Amino acid sequence: MGCHRFTEEELAELERRFPRVVTLPTERVMQARSDWEGRAVHAKSLGRRIPAEVVARELRGRAKLLQPVEVLPMAEGVLTIRFGSGEERAKAMAVAPWLVGGQLMSIEDWRPDFTPGVHSVSRTVVWVRLPGLPLEYWDNASILEMVAAAGRPLTLDAVSSERRRVGYARAKVEIDASLPLVLGTLVQWGKNRFWQAFVYEDLPSLCYLCARTGHQAGECRFCEAEGRSIPMVNGAPGGSSSSTEGNLPGGSRPRVFGPWMTSSRFPAQ
Numbered sequence: 001m002g003c004h005r006f007t008e009e010e011l012a013e014l015e016r017r018f019p020r021v022v023t024l025p026t027e028r029v030m031q032a033r034s035d036w037e038g039r040a041v042h043a044k045s046l047g048r049r050i051p052a053e054v055v056a057r058e059l060r061g062r063a064k065l066l067q068p069v070e071v072l073p074m075a076e077g078v079l080t081i082r083f084g085s086g087e088e089r090a091k092a093m094a095v096a097p098w099l100v101g102g103q104l105m106s107i108e109d110w111r112p113d114f115t116p117g118v119h120s121v122s123r124t125v126v127w128v129r130l131p132g133l134p135l136e137y138w139d140n141a142s143i144l145e146m147v148a149a150a151g152r153p154l155t156l157d158a159v160s161s162e163r164r165r166v167g168y169a170r171a172k173v174e175i176d177a178s179l180p181l182v183l184g185t186l187v188q189w190g191k192n193r194f195w196q197a198f199v200y201e202d203l204p205s206l207c208y209l210c211a212r213t214g215h216q217a218g219e220c221r222f223c224e225a226e227g228r229s230i231p232m233v234n235g236a237p238g239g240s241s242s243s244t245e246g247n248l249p250g251g252s253r254p255r256v257f258g259p260w261m262t263s264s265r266f267p268a269q
């Protein structure tokens with residue numbers, strides 16, 4: 001396929017075979033980069049692909065942007081999105097999670113020399129629910145500490161922080177959607193201990209064997225690669241790593257993954 005990053009060694013071999021070099025003026029490249037740096041992102045739908053014009057229209061509407069949004073389709077389903085300015089980009093980032101055309105989007109900062117298929121787009125802001133959380137644990141600090149097991153905690157929703165809805169708390173978390181989902185966390189105080197489950201809103205097609213999104217159990221290529229036990233690694237930057245057993249194809253251990261792990265957006269708010 002067209003997307004391959006050559007190593008230094010391979011480049012030396014190419015240079016030997018094809019000695020001609022095209023030299024570009026540095027200012028031209030730097031000028032071109034400055035048109036993107038700070039006001040563009042790379043984005044990718046975790047589910048169905050969404051047409052560029054729909055992404056542009058919905059983002060502009062939701063973030064109330066004043067200037068047009070350019071959306072350029074690249075290979076591998078990646079979109080490069082350029083906003084009118086750094087401020088417009090910040091306004092768009094503030095309305096994450098990006099649910100566009102009903103699909104949750106992963107978003108990465110624009111980077112120079114980005115190559116789809118070589119560089120991944122998997123950082124995803126998502127709402128995480130804590131179903132059944134007893135009220136005495138329902139304070140901002142405790143909830144944010146719990147969801148830190150899932151990824152980088154960003155904020156609580158207003159309803160949760162004001163305790164206006166009982167049933168589940170809800171927090172905005174940045175996760176790496178290429179890693180297995182963290183299904184919950186053990187919480188301890190004194191000699192008491194309980195399991196607090198996490199439910200992820202709007203994540204599509206979750207694999208019940210490896211807890212990753214983007215494929216179904218029937219097409220899972222991680223179970224074999226990872227052997228009989230499926231590690232649940234929290235790969236969030238700075239996060240602690242913990243591991244627990246997932247579902248096993250043989251079924252000799254209790255099933256812990258299932259359809260309860262995701263939910264669509266709750267209707268009444």
Ligand SMILES: [Zn+2]
Nearest residue numbers: 207210220222
């Ligand atoms: Zn899988």
